[in-house]
Amino acid sequence: MKALTFTRYAKSDNIVFSEIPEPTIKPDEILVRVHAVGLNKIDTMIPKGIFKPIIRLQLPATLGSDLAGVVAEVGSRVTRFKVGDAVFASIFDLGTGSLAEFAVVPESAAALKPSNLDFVQAASIPMVGLTSWQALKDRAQVRRGQKIFIPAGSGGIGTFAIQLTKHLGAKVGTTASAGNLELVRSLGADEVIDYRKQEFEEVLRDYDAVLGTVTGDSQKKSLRILKPNSNVVSLVGPPDVAFARGRGMNFMMKAVFGLLSAGIIRQAKKIGATYSFLFVYPDGRQLAEIGELLQAGKIRPVIDEVFPFDQAKEALAYLEKGRARGKVVVQMK
Template identity: 40%
Template sequence: MKALRMVRYGDIESSLEFQFADVANPGAKEVVVRVRAASVNPVDNMVLRGDLKSVRKEVFPAGVGRDVSGEIVTVGGEVSDYCVGDQVFARVGEEHVGTIAEFITVDASHLAPKPVNLSHEEAAAIPLVALTSYQSLIEVARLKSGDRVLIHAGSGGIGSMAIQLAKSFGAYVVTTTSTANVRWVKELGADVVIDYKKEDYLKRTSDVDVVFDTLGGEYALDAFKVIKTGGRVVSISAALDPQSAEELGLGWFIRKILALKSRKLIKAAKAKSGLYRMVIMQANGKQLRELGNLYQDNIISPVIDKVYPFEQSKEAFSYLATGRAKGKVIISLGEPAIR
């Protein structure tokens, strides 16, 4: 099969190569999926640059891509929930990263049935952003009906999904975006849209129950200026908090370093009698199945900016790196050839 592989850390052009490899036989609890579509996420570019080496070092050549939609072609001996020919989608586990390829092996517990009303390209836009939003807002922040939530970068892949998810749970949504996207983000369901190029969101936002920080840096610390007492700040881009570091099983020395980096955030949370957590999304087929039902019932819709053919996968990475994507960047695969 043909696959896009990461061969070294560095820029997109020098780090990525198309290579041919055998299709692996699945383990007892795994399946092989013929990839029809995959997506590119900011984390993929972070891995290419080497930003995450302290958490996970790559062994080259390494697969790239974490979202997939396709059909099952081979089933492991202990898999009972799925059959050959089933249409599925998934955010694969880190041990199976490499969805930008003609075939991919997936842990069956990470799969969910593809919503029947969605194309493979639409389904591939969902898993990582949907699971990240769900685990951050619902699982960790305990968002509930009537809560006021601030979601940064509402036009991005995660932001556009998080707005819809929060609204489906009955929350009042405040979000930030650039001038060009204000109307579009409002149409996603946000109650208040702040144009960060014209306004200081800190002057228009106060007493929110939850801040979903997708940007990191000063945005994470500033979140404590706008949450109410007992509020929750959940980030996917700021410093890793001690609880999350322990749950990831990181060594004591790395946890100590991370604790120093997060100390200002932990102190700010304590001053507000609130919560700070940094969420690293985990593949979860059960949650993805629940989220898939929201898409199938048209409560939430996938948001796609551009679709690239498999042969232009590098261009997809480059476009995402511009930071201008409005929604998800998708890679569509034609009929694959086994080699």
């Protein structure tokens, strides 16, 4: 079968289309004929080796994490799905990839595709949906009446996280360029800062949580808008000791991550805030709950561009520019 793979870690020229064997499944897995793949920023970073100490892959490796498609085969222990079911899933950090004609998906990672979404729309959801769910609902425990800061509101994570936060009953502050102000407002953002004209930390006040989605000094600046007993949940790092411990890393890695995160943790404590790093994990049950929100129209997919499979490399390059409004999706057929 055809797949988009990389054979070595390098900054460029390491991603190629390859013919690889069709995968075989274990008793608790399903084989999915992939119809569409949602791209995520981390898909552009993994081939460069940025996550090599964290994510273990056997090279050559297939790129991609999100998918939507039709079940082609089920393992002997699978009970939730049957051949012909339309499903969507994230297989991030599971050692396999989705940018291929077929993908292996653990039963525990998949959910039925909402019937009101096509495959492209469904493929745009899994990682941004699960990341937002795990960060806002599980980690920050967002409640009605709170104020949550979600920077870069027009991006893949931002467009979903804003909608989920509003569903949870909280108010949203975000940043966007002038051309994206109306988009983030249409998704429910209450306070919108044009980052080219204003510094968000000089305008926003008394927030209960920050979703860290932007690298650089944005997270440190965000501490200035928080009130006591607040949360910073970072998706961009630095990783902390709890993350290293959760992945069973050795003492050396725990020490390294402890040093990397010490500064932001110390600064957060000064204002009575808690810092933590979140690395999304696949969860079919959570994805099914997200699917119910999508089915009910309470959250809608936001898609910037759709590329055909033979232009998947161009799709990754486009995503890497950081200008996408919502998600970039590769359509297989």
